[in-house]
Amino acid sequence: MQTDVLVIGAGPAGLAAALAAAEHGAEVLLVDRESRPGGILKQCIHDGFGVIRYEEKLTGPEYAFRDIEAIRAAGLEVLNNTFVLDLKQSVDGFSLLLQNPINGAFRVDTKALVAATGCRERTSRQVFIHGDRPAGIYSAGTAQNLINLHGYLPGRRVAILGSGDIGMIMARRLSLEGAEVVGVYEIKSEPSGLTRNRVQCLEDYNIPLHLNTTVTRVHGTKRVTGVSVAAVGADLKALHDSEKFVPCDTLLLSVGLIPENDILEPLDPEFDAKTGGPLVDQRMLTSVPGLFSCGNATHVNDMVDYVSESGFIAGKSAAEYVQCGWKRGNIEVSPGENLLYIVPQRLVSGKEAVIYFRSVKTMDRVTLVAQAAGKELFRKKYLRIRPPEMQKIVLQALPPETESVEISLGEVT
Amino acid sequence: MGIRELTCIQCPLSCRITVTGDGDQLTFSGNQCKQGIEYARQEIINPTRTLTTTVATAFSDFPVLPVRTAGEVPFGKIFEIMNLIRAVQVEQRLKPGDVILENIAGTDAALIATADMYEG
Numbered sequence: 001m002q003t004d005v006l007v008i009g010a011g012p013a014g015l016a017a018a019l020a021a022a023e024h025g026a027e028v029l030l031v032d033r034e035s036r037p038g039g040i041l042k043q044c045i046h047d048g049f050g051v052i053r054y055e056e057k058l059t060g061p062e063y064a065f066r067d068i069e070a071i072r073a074a075g076l077e078v079l080n081n082t083f084v085l086d087l088k089q090s091v092d093g094f095s096l097l098l099q100n101p102i103n104g105a106f107r108v109d110t111k112a113l114v115a116a117t118g119c120r121e122r123t124s125r126q127v128f129i130h131g132d133r134p135a136g137i138y139s140a141g142t143a144q145n146l147i148n149l150h151g152y153l154p155g156r157r158v159a160i161l162g163s164g165d166i167g168m169i170m171a172r173r174l175s176l177e178g179a180e181v182v183g184v185y186e187i188k189s190e191p192s193g194l195t196r197n198r199v200q201c202l203e204d205y206n207i208p209l210h211l212n213t214t215v216t217r218v219h220g221t222k223r224v225t226g227v228s229v230a231a232v233g234a235d236l237k238a239l240h241d242s243e244k245f246v247p248c249d250t251l252l253l254s255v256g257l258i259p260e261n262d263i264l265e266p267l268d269p270e271f272d273a274k275t276g277g278p279l280v281d282q283r284m285l286t287s288v289p290g291l292f293s294c295g296n297a298t299h300v301n302d303m304v305d306y307v308s309e310s311g312f313i314a315g316k317s318a319a320e321y322v323q324c325g326w327k328r329g330n331i332e333v334s335p336g337e338n339l340l341y342i343v344p345q346r347l348v349s350g351k352e353a354v355i356y357f358r359s360v361k362t363m364d365r366v367t368l369v370a371q372a373a374g375k376e377l378f379r380k381k382y383l384r385i386r387p388p389e390m391q392k393i394v395l396q397a398l399p400p401e402t403e404s405v406e407i408s409l410g411e412v413t
Numbered sequence: 414m415g416i417r418e419l420t421c422i423q424c425p426l427s428c429r430i431t432v433t434g435d436g437d438q439l440t441f442s443g444n445q446c447k448q449g450i451e452y453a454r455q456e457i458i459n460p461t462r463t464l465t466t467t468v469a470t471a472f473s474d475f476p477v478l479p480v481r482t483a484g485e486v487p488f489g490k491i492f493e494i495m496n497l498i499r500a501v502q503v504e505q506r507l508k509p510g511d512v513i514l515e516n517i518a519g520t521d522a523a524l525i526a527t528a529d530m531y532e533g
Contacts, residue, residue, distance in 0.1 A: 045479035045527065046465045059465055061479050061528035065509045068529070148467055151477035176466055176495055195427045199420050200462065204488065384426050 003029040005318045006096065006110035008263065010078055011039020012304050013295020014116030015067035016311025017318065021114070022074050024319035029108065030071070031082040031098060037071070038064035039118060040141070041304065043148045046169050048196070052305035063304060079103075087113075087266050093290055094267075112290045112318040115264055115278075116311060119257040119296040127161070127255050131217040136224030140166040140254040144173070153177055155250025159227050160184045161215045165193035165302075165388075167254020172201035181207045182248050185229055187214040187236055190362065192256075194302065194388055215251065216243060224249050257300045267291055274341040275299035281329035281346040282353035283317035284310060289327060292318050299343045299356070302390045306356065313354065331398060336408025338363065340387060349400040355393050359385045359409055370395060370407045377405065385409070419456055423448045432457050461485035464494055465527070468513060470503040475530050478503050480513060482522040494518045506530040 005021040007014045010032035018030040036042060041049070044060030051057060054066075071078060079100055086097035093111040121139040138146075138154055144166060146152045156179050160167045163186040171181045184202060189212055191198050202209050210229070216238045217228040226247040230238040259277040261269075269278040270287040277298040278286040284294050294314035295307040329348025333355070335341055340358040347353050357368075363385050370378040370393075378395055385391065398405070415435055421428045421444060430443045430453045439457060441450045455461075463485050467477040486494065494517055501513065507526040514524040 042528070045467065045481075047463050047481060057463065059479060059481055059527040062509050065529050148479060149477065151467065151469060173466075176464075176491070195420060196422045199422050203420070204462070383424075 001029075001106060001108045003027050003108060003110045004322045005029070005112045005114060005315070006031065006094070006108060007114040007116055007315070008032075008084060009039065009116035009118060009295075009297070010034075010037035010080075011116060011118050011295065012041060012064065012067065012307045013118070013297070013311035013314070014039070014114070015064070015071060016308040017114045017116055017292070017294055017315035018076055018078075019067065019070055019074060020312040020315030021112075021319040022076055022315075024316050026112075026319035026322050028076055028315075029079065029110070030076060031079045031084070033081070033083050035080050037068050037078055037080065043141070043145050044169075045148045046173075049304045052303065053308060060304075067308070084263055087263060089267060089288070111322045112292065114284075114292045114294060114311075114314050114318050115261065115297055116293075116295050116314070117260050117263055117297045119300050120260045121166075121253070122256040122258060124253055127253065129161075129215055129218055131219060131228075132221055134218065134220040134222055134224050136220065136250045137218065138250065138252055140164065140170045140252045143170050143250075143252050147173060147177060153179060154252075155179060155224075155248070157182060157248045158250040158252060159215065159229075159246055159248045160252045160254060162186060162254035162256070163191040163193055163198070163209060164254035164256060165197050167252060168193050168197040168201040170252060170254070171207050172205055175205040175207065179250075181205070182246055183208045183210055183229075185210050185213045185215055187212070187232055190386075192388055193254075195386075214238060216240075218251060219245070224251055227251055257296065259297050259299060261293075261297055264291070269293075272299075272341065272343075272345050274335070275343060275345075277343075279345045280343065281348050282313070282344045282351060282355075283320075283329075283348065284314035284344070285317060285321070285326075285328045287328055289325070290318075290321060292321075299341065301356070302388060306390065306392065309354065331402050332404040334404060334406050336406045338366070338409040339407060342407055347395075347398060347402075347405065349398045349402055351397050353395045353397075355395055355407070357391055357393075357407065358387050358389075359391075360387065362386045363409065366409050366411060368393065368407065368409050370405055372398065372402050372405045417457060419453060421449045421452050423452050460488040462488050462491065464491055466495065466498060468498055468501045468503055468524075470530070472503075472506070472530065475506075478507065478526055478530060479528045480524055481527050482517065482520070483512075483525045484522045486517070486520045486522050490518050490520060494520075494524075498524065
């Protein structure tokens, strides 16, 4: 089998990439490991999706449905239940060994590859909680899958570690389904999710949020019987004098997301340690010619609208690459003062760039400045900026002699 | 006279607004713009939310169907609506926007499907 653009992952990024690549004249194949397209949106039944793209608050499945309908209308082929067994570079692109229940194992050669593989939740093994390993410890997303796609309630009395958005959304969901959420415990001094979720998920249902507090131990042998929680000091270490026992039968973890790119290992693209995703230019092209990255596989986004946006860029670029075969841009974009990360990390000259960034901390009345060789390219003021809320700017095309761009966030001057 | 505190979610500033008084006699403090007053007034007089949840279905390949209220409903009715939904089982395959219950719990809102049961 042969195609121009192969897209791995039919979540919001992959759906957008496939649509855009087809619109720009490429032959496209979209593969997904699950039985239905939509990715994680299938289980995100709450609303708030699409406020930028559609100026509507859609639920996750409704948002996905619009793209899936467009994919159908475009006559694009989606292979569900399809896994990537092997992936390597070939003379004129990539050669993949795929497998699904209908075709068995089969080879596909493609000129360009778009990795839209999303992100994964950090697990209990990555946050070092002491105690036994009884049943009843779930990532927030696993609990969301069980309730929203399978109709199973994972517990009756639930403690939640971490105040990420999925954790807060699950606190509300569990309350609606009759479970008691005993508390959300956040090690940091402010919630890590959006304010809207703190208000409409926790405050609405009188769920206590304990800041500067963490779970120190899980109790129970067969099933969770409770957790120990303790306040933390400025060094984020537990103050054991403050430790107390909280009875519960379930512990949910909402402790962060990490871009998932294991599948790309054989291609060895350059990675950004700050984002956990491949280094890309504004066309979402990685250091490997013909390999594009988009959505949460590039960096964890706060809104699906941006995930789709990057998918459209990656798909359009992949279609253009098939015709022109250019290389990734090499103008380095460096995150200066107070910036956690910037995507894209590289730019190509002569082309406008959509740039996403996050601040390292909550800051009031600050100015973002982008400059190249001491010359200011862009400036924007923010009343308040918080790390959970990703920001986006559009940078005008750079002249070809540009070597690097520095973007930083500072006090208003 | 009641005093209530709430967090405005109209913009990232997240003002902590204090509302004092009852009925029509409300005074607001802590807000940094007019939008904050409107938000707080609505939240005190008649807070509304879109309810999103699932209903049971008769299909083993799609055991629960995601649903929402078409429009916002009074927050105080959320648990009453949840109880009504618990008694429902969907017997047909539905698509997003298909109506499951009309005027749920005396609100003007219908309960509609949000997922496509035909897919896959």
